[in-house]
Amino acid sequence: MRVGILGGGQLARMLAMAAHRIGIEPWIVDPHANAPAGRVAHHILAELDDPEMPGLLSSCDVVTAEMDHAPVGILDAVEHRVPVHPSPAAFAIAGDRFREKRFFADLGAPVAPFHLIEDERSLSRARSAVTCGARLKSRFEGYDGKGQLVVRTPEGLDAAWAELNRVPCVLEEEIDFDRELSLLAVRGGDGEIRFWDPIENHHRNGILRVSATSPADRDTPAGIAARELVSAVLERLGYVGVLAVEFFDVGGHWIVNEMACRVHNSGHATEEGAETSQFENHLRAIVGWPLGGTRSVRPTAMVNLIGSIPDPETVLKIPGARLHLYGKTPAPDRKLGHLIVPESEHAVWLGSGAVDAVRLGSEVSR
Ligand code: ATP
Numbered sequence: 111m112r113v114g115i116l117g118g119g120q121l122a123r124m125l126a127m128a129a130h131r132i133g134i135e136p137w138i139v140d141p142h143a144n145a146p147a148g149r150v151a152h153h154i155l156a157e158l159d160d161p162e163m164p165g166l167l168s169s170c171d172v173v174t175a176e177m178d179h180a181p182v183g184i185l186d187a188v189e190h191r192v193p194v195h196p197s198p199a200a201f202a203i204a205g206d207r208f209r210e211k212r213f214f215a216d217l218g219a220p221v222a223p224f225h226l227i228e229d230e231r232s233l234s235r236a237r238s239a240v241t242c243g244a245r246l247k248s249r250f251e252g253y254d255g256k257g258q259l260v261v262r263t264p265e266g267l268d269a270a271w272a273e274l275n276r277v278p279c280v281l282e283e284e285i286d287f288d289r290e291l292s293l294l295a296v297r298g299g300d301g302e303i304r305f306w307d308p309i310e311n312h313h314r315n316g317i318l319r320v321s322a323t324s325p326a327d328r329d330t331p332a333g334i335a336a337r338e339l340v341s342a343v344l345e346r347l348g349y350v351g352v353l354a355v356e357f358f359d360v361g362g363h364w365i366v367n368e369m370a371c372r373v374h375n376s377g378h379a380t381e382e383g384a385e386t387s388q389f390e391n392h393l394r395a396i397v398g399w400p401l402g403g404t405r406s407v408r409p410t411a412m413v414n415l416i417g418s419i420p421d422p423e424t425v426l427k428i429p430g431a432r433l434h435l436y437g438k439t440p441a442p443d444r445k446l447g448h449l450i451v452p453e454s455e456h457a458v459w460l461g462s463g464a465v466d467a468v469r470l471g472s473e474v475s476r
């Protein structure tokens with residue numbers, strides 16, 4: 111069985127490593143010779159919008175992508191030759207913040223009030239929406255908080271849009287949230303849906319720093335409503351594979367931020383903390399194999415290593431810590447690896463020790 115993956119970053123690398131273990135041959139497409147996944151997968155050196163893509167991937171049994179902004183036209187063309195999961199239609203929604211917000215709103219999900227800005231008229235209409243704070247986000251592209259600006263005044267909106275080069279944008283209300291959470295699910299080829307426990311996420315400067323499994327959120331009214339919503343998304347899209355949905359918790363009420371049609375940074379700890387990791391279950395789903403269990407087997411936290419790699423001897427002293435490095439060249443704000451901290455003095459069930467993990471995150475990712 112051969113799986114083609116568009117993109118060769120750390121997500122593709124972890125998918126490829128999981129693939130080898132269960133006898134799947136991973137093939138990546140990435141234009142960079144030193145792509146992180148290149149060392150653990152067959153590497154097709156090509157741009158992601160290469161019109162030859164259907165031919166390049168024709169020997170694969172199924173094709174997937176590791177990025178939010180997969181080129182939908184190319185995925186459509188590939189799909190004429192090889193099945194693509196999740197579907198190009200799902201990527202088309204997740205890669206367009208305006209369509210994505212409308213999609214969730216149409217499903218009846220709570221989302222921050224939003225406005226599309228694409229010309230002077232829509233800009234002046236949106237200006238009246240900026241009363242006490244809003245966030246301008248580029249409609250397409252953008253990750254790790256890039257292509258986003260906080261807007262505090264109506265006049266500030268014009269300056270912010272100019273700073274984003276007047277590309278199409280979505281203006282959304284700034285949410286004064288208590289916490290950020292994500293819910294990861296997998297849907298198999300036969301329609302079976304499984305959920306991992308909710309995950310609490312801590313960001314700094316728009317970049318995820320620390321995630322911790324939060325089983326306490328699983329069966330609260332908000333957790334149950336979130337599961338129902340994610341199931342509805344999966345069914346509506348006829349989705350196959352792992353889907354991540356990010357939420358803001360405001361007084362126990364979860365507002366949808368965005369979704370990612372792929373494995374997700376906040377789910378990395380499933381590798382140590384759940385019966386089956388997000389990587390393995392994504393692969394099982396897209397090749398049509400039975401899904402693995404998603405129950406938590408131990409409390410886990412994940413700390414992203416950003417900008418520089420800490421001395422392995424220091425972090426590996428933490429009892430039970432597992433270090434995952436991506437083989438990337440250090441650069442400011444670049445995700446270079448992560449640390450999973452299972453049951454140990456630093457391990458966290460949320461509430462008891464998340465603060466420790468956050469402190470650890472700020473120490474090791476400075
Ligand atoms: P990523 O790909 O890393 O998930 P992104 O660039 O796609 O990030 P978002 O998830 O929309 O962007 O935003 C990044 C972070 O910025 C959020 O996790 C949250 O901390 C903050 N943020 C985004 N939108 C809002 C909002 N409307 N109100 C308050 N905070 C927000």
Ligand code: MG
Binds near residue numbers: 367368
């Ligand atoms: Mg996000």
